[in-house]
Amino acid sequence: MTKTDIENFNKVMAKYGGFWDIDNNQNIEETTQEGLKDFLNISRTAVDRISQYFENSPRIKVAFTRSTKLGAVVSKLDDTYFIGIYSGTAFILYYFFSWMLRCPRVLPEIGDSSKEEIFKLEDPHLIDFVRLLDTLYLDDDYNPLPKDPKRAHMVEVMIMHALVFLTLHELGHILRGHMNYKIKSKVQSSFIDSIELNMFSDDKDGLLSQAMEIDADGFASHYSLVKLQGMFEYMQNKNEYSTFKDFPQLLGTWVFSISTLFRLFGMFKYDTSKLKQYSHPPAGFRATGILKEVDDAVLKGPISHLCSPDFKQNVQGFFFYYLSQVENAFEDMSLNQAVAAEGAQSLAFAHYYPNHVHDVIRSLNEIKVSIIKDHKFKEKS
Numbered sequence: 001m002t003k004t005d006i007e008n009f010n011k012v013m014a015k016y017g018g019f020w021d022i023d024n025n026q027n028i029e030e031t032t033q034e035g036l037k038d039f040l041n042i043s044r045t046a047v048d049r050i051s052q053y054f055e056n057s058p059r060i061k062v063a064f065t066r067s068t069k070l071g072a073v074v075s076k077l078d079d080t081y082f083i084g085i086y087s088g089t090a091f092i093l094y095y096f097f098s099w100m101l102r103c104p105r106v107l108p109e110i111g112d113s114s115k116e117e118i119f120k121l122e123d124p125h126l127i128d129f130v131r132l133l134d135t136l137y138l139d140d141d142y143n144p145l146p147k148d149p150k151r152a153h154m155v156e157v158m159i160m161h162a163l164v165f166l167t168l169h170e171l172g173h174i175l176r177g178h179m180n181y182k183i184k185s186k187v188q189s190s191f192i193d194s195i196e197l198n199m200f201s202d203d204k205d206g207l208l209s210q211a212m213e214i215d216a217d218g219f220a221s222h223y224s225l226v227k228l229q230g231m232f233e234y235m236q237n238k239n240e241y242s243t244f245k246d247f248p249q250l251l252g253t254w255v256f257s258i259s260t261l262f263r264l265f266g267m268f269k270y271d272t273s274k275l276k277q278y279s280h281p282p283a284g285f286r287a288t289g290i291l292k293e294v295d296d297a298v299l300k301g302p303i304s305h306l307c308s309p310d311f312k313q314n315v316q317g318f319f320f321y322y323l324s325q326v327e328n329a330f331e332d333m334s335l336n337q338a339v340a341a342e343g344a345q346s347l348a349f350a351h352y353y354p355n356h357v358h359d360v361i362r363s364l365n366e367i368k369v370s371i372i373k374d375h376k377f378k379e380k381s
């Protein structure tokens with residue numbers, strides 16, 4: 001990023017913590033710093049590669065912001081688009097995935113889970129890293145990682161899945177034309193998308209905003225899955241802990257990771273009388289959208305040749321296995337079972353509110369027509 005890029009990034013991301021310079025940060029350990037740089041590079045590479053599939057793709061810059069929360073934002077200044085990943089995201093996910101894999105009954109097929117010890121949390125809703133640490137009174141040298149080295153390695157793989165997904169979600173808002181559409185139709189002077197769930201939309205019509213979120217999730221899933229094949233080949237030769245039994249096992253860690261992301265965003269009570277006013281659809285609804293993308297990719301998409309006929313017969317069962325593993329983890333980690341149950345209910349959202357799902361999909365089809373008409377970023381055929 002140039003000096004001007006950094007200044008502009010700071011300007012548009014001021015509300016979200018501004019530019020976080022990992023290269024010149026004295027406060028974090030060297031290994032942490034290296035890990036963060038790797039994650040950022042992977043996210044940047046994903047943006048560059050996928051932009052190449054599009055005509056007229058614009059200049060896009062990706063960096064961490066200083067926000068300690070879980071989330072990401074996208075904004076635009078002059079002709080450059082900026083994607084900001086809250087640095088809290090990497091830390092929160094590191095702790096959560098570690099704690100989840102420390103539950104012996106969670107993903108027992110990975111490594112040896114029998115010697116893991118569960119870590120209990122009062123409030124697994126906390127998605128602000130500083131507040132999380134404040135409530136836990138952990139020592140400075142506290143290490144949350146699972147004991148088994150293969151499970152510890154999976155934490156890294158899952159963080160990577162989640163960060164790439166978040167970044168590509170924001171890229172989706174750019175390349176699917178949502179940002180320019182909103183700026184043009186003066187819904188907002190500059191489009192800011194924060195992936196956090198618990199906000200009411202600025203728009204009069206939250207359905208429009210929710211439809212765009214579903215569209216961005218679809219974009220992120222599709223291209224994450226396209227990238228997964230290369231990742232599988234790369235990992236099979238990297239080291240013994242990277243090796244997967246088969247491609248579906250890697251795909252499973254992806255489903256687990258993205259479902260966890262939604263679970264963390266979605267663990268609060270929705271006011272169901274105001275569903276149309278939220279900026280983001282409920283977690284359970286988003287999870288259903290992801291299932292559709294996985295199903296498409298496995299049956300006729302980019303990863304079809306990596307999946308056996310038997311596996312193709314049972315994609316839903318596979319998907320729900322990983323969803324239930326996420327639920328098991330939250331149940332085991334939570335000191336308060338009512339809290340865990342609330343989240344589970346949020347996941348079944350699409351089942352309880354089919355009318356809302358229908359309204360959002362209809363809105364999505366409408367904006368697809370109006371955006372595609374004069375949209376300049378088109379996927380190359």
Ligand SMILES: [Zn+2]
Pocket residue numbers: 169170173193194195212213216
């Ligand atoms: Zn979004």
